[in-house]
Amino acid sequence: MIEKALYGDKRYWTWIGFLLILIGIGVLNYLRQWDMGLGITGLSRDVTWGFYIAQFTFLVGVAASAVMVVLPYYLHNYKAFGKITILGEFVAVGSVVMCMTFIFVDMGQPFRILNVFLHPTPHSLMFWDTVVLSGYLLLNIIISWTTLGAERKGIAPPRWIKPVIYLSIPWAISIHTVTAFLYSGLAARPFWMSAVLAPRFLASAFAAGPALLVILCLIVRKV
Amino acid sequence: MKVRRRTFIKAAGLTALSVAGGKAVAQRYDAESWLSTGGLKAKRWAMVIDLRKCNEQHGCTDCINACHHTHNVPKFEDRKHEIKWVWKDSFEHAFIEQENEHIPEELKRSHVLMLCNHCDNPPCVSVCPTQSTWKREEDGIVMMDWHRCIGCRYCVVACPYGSRSFNWVDPREHISEINPDFPTRTKGVVEKCTFCEERLAKGKLPACVEACRKRFAGGEDTTPALIFGDLEDPNSEVRQLLKANFTIRRKPGLGTEPEVYYIV
Numbered sequence: 001m002i003e004k005a006l007y008g009d010k011r012y013w014t015w016i017g018f019l020l021i022l023i024g025i026g027v028l029n030y031l032r033q034w035d036m037g038l039g040i041t042g043l044s045r046d047v048t049w050g051f052y053i054a055q056f057t058f059l060v061g062v063a064a065s066a067v068m069v070v071l072p073y074y075l076h077n078y079k080a081f082g083k084i085t086i087l088g089e090f091v092a093v094g095s096v097v098m099c100m101t102f103i104f105v106d107m108g109q110p111f112r113i114l115n116v117f118l119h120p121t122p123h124s125l126m127f128w129d130t131v132v133l134s135g136y137l138l139l140n141i142i143i144s145w146t147t148l149g150a151e152r153k154g155i156a157p158p159r160w161i162k163p164v165i166y167l168s169i170p171w172a173i174s175i176h177t178v179t180a181f182l183y184s185g186l187a188a189r190p191f192w193m194s195a196v197l198a199p200r201f202l203a204s205a206f207a208a209g210p211a212l213l214v215i216l217c218l219i220v221r222k223v
Numbered sequence: 224m225k226v227r228r229r230t231f232i233k234a235a236g237l238t239a240l241s242v243a244g245g246k247a248v249a250q251r252y253d254a255e256s257w258l259s260t261g262g263l264k265a266k267r268w269a270m271v272i273d274l275r276k277c278n279e280q281h282g283c284t285d286c287i288n289a290c291h292h293t294h295n296v297p298k299f300e301d302r303k304h305e306i307k308w309v310w311k312d313s314f315e316h317a318f319i320e321q322e323n324e325h326i327p328e329e330l331k332r333s334h335v336l337m338l339c340n341h342c343d344n345p346p347c348v349s350v351c352p353t354q355s356t357w358k359r360e361e362d363g364i365v366m367m368d369w370h371r372c373i374g375c376r377y378c379v380v381a382c383p384y385g386s387r388s389f390n391w392v393d394p395r396e397h398i399s400e401i402n403p404d405f406p407t408r409t410k411g412v413v414e415k416c417t418f419c420e421e422r423l424a425k426g427k428l429p430a431c432v433e434a435c436r437k438r439f440a441g442g443e444d445t446t447p448a449l450i451f452g453d454l455e456d457p458n459s460e461v462r463q464l465l466k467a468n469f470t471i472r473r474k475p476g477l478g479t480e481p482e483v484y485y486i487v
Contacts, residue, residue, distance in 0.1 A: 036392060037390070037391055037392040037410035037411060038374070038392075038410075039304050039410075042303070043303070044302070045303065045304075045379075045385070048376045048379045107375055108376070108390065108410065108411025109409075109411040109412060110373070112372070113373055114243070115373055117243050118246050118353075119353045121351065121352050121353065121354050124377075126351075126352035127353075182377075185350075186380060186381050187383060187477040188346060188380070188382060188383035189380065
């Protein structure tokens with residue numbers, strides 16, 4: 001299926017070229033951060049988490065809500081949502097990849113990240129965040145690959161994908177809830193320490209995510 | 224061709240998962256900390272800081288200098304990157320929960336020495352995703368492992384006292400005089416006071432306590448401002464001071480049970 005991405009007209013390749021330039025700028029600046037340390041970001045003792053974690057939190061919400069659009073189709077059999085489910089799944093994959101990238105670049109020692117799996121810590125919410133995000137990425141890759149493949153061949157997706165999709169729905173809610181718990185469990189940060197943080201994150205995600213999806217659909221329709 | 228590639232990827236994924244899983248299981252069994260042979264021992268180390276005595280020594284920073292020199296703590300001009308294991312700040316900043324407009328002027332203007340409180344219920348330990356910080360069972364010191372720390376700074380966010388610092392840049396260029404008996408850290412890890420556990424293991428008191436003792440040794444009252452001892456030993460100096468004086472702790476309402484007590 002990857003071959004589909006390799007063929008396109010001039011507009012397509014200009015857009016890809018532009019994106020590649022942006023990626024290149026990002027990689028070069030990450031190398032500068034790699035060289036100097038996280039001090040290059042302007043973060044400090046008082047502001048230890050900045051843009052990286054803020055973007056991660058937003059994108060986790062987008063990833064969660066992108067899967068929410070499949071709810072009407074799979075749980076309520078509302079067939080009109082069938083076409084948007086695939087777009088939703090791929091937006092979810094893209095957002096989760098961005099989330100994990102943001103976390104990777106925010107780490108002081110990113111190549112030690114495997115320590116989270118080698119020394120599992122059930123009482124730490126960041127451990128659970130890593131687990132659910134990796135699981136979510138895996139789930140969505142499997143689901144989007146299978147469903148898109150089936151649609152291209154014009155047949156229904158295989159039966160085993162249904163329970164996986166049903167699993168991805170509570171999993172989507174869990175990724176954003178775990179992220180909210182990351183903040184809300186800190187006695188040191190009374191502004192964030194609230195039981196309402198998880199529902200609040202979910203509510204704002206389910207507003208922002210489908211909004212982003214709608215804009216994407218409009219663009220895709222025009223282009 | 225496609226089928227063979229898929230099978231290979233599946234097999235590789237499964238192998239990677241089982242290796243990581245197996246290692247995680249094996250790690251459970253060597254999680255015991257090693258007990259030091261000899262050295263100072265206690266069930267629960269705690270510190271009492273006599274602010275009255277500390278403030279009489281106007282402008283003294285002997286403890287801070289001793290600690291930062293012993294542990295290769297760098298000095299930065301850029302305040303954003305500063306690293307401090309023990310530091311002084313105003314009374315208002317140290318005891319935020321003491322909202323009282325009418326505390327005595329001298330107390331308001333006094334400086335409070337602050338460090339990691341080695342809490343009984345440490346929030347930093349409960350949030351660390353790799354257990355690179357943990358509370359030692361034997362003596363209650365909240366330890367740091369700079370080899371395992373991934374630099375996520377969750378512990379810095381979780382600490383209510385601001386005791387932890389992150390190495391935003393490479394600290395080694397900013398150490399004026401390196402002490403070869405203690406390791407230097409790399410950039411990208413979090414560090415804090417460890418109650419000088421490496422000195423305790425050799426039978427020595429923490430650097431700050433020793434520096435304070437030296438300062439007070441020549442004077443009339445030789446008891447220093449920093450007293451270090453075993454909270455669980457009813458006869459220790461710490462317990463006697465706590466019995467004889469009213470003490471306050473920083474942010475006690477959060478439930479962290481800090482083990483640094485202040486005589487005001």
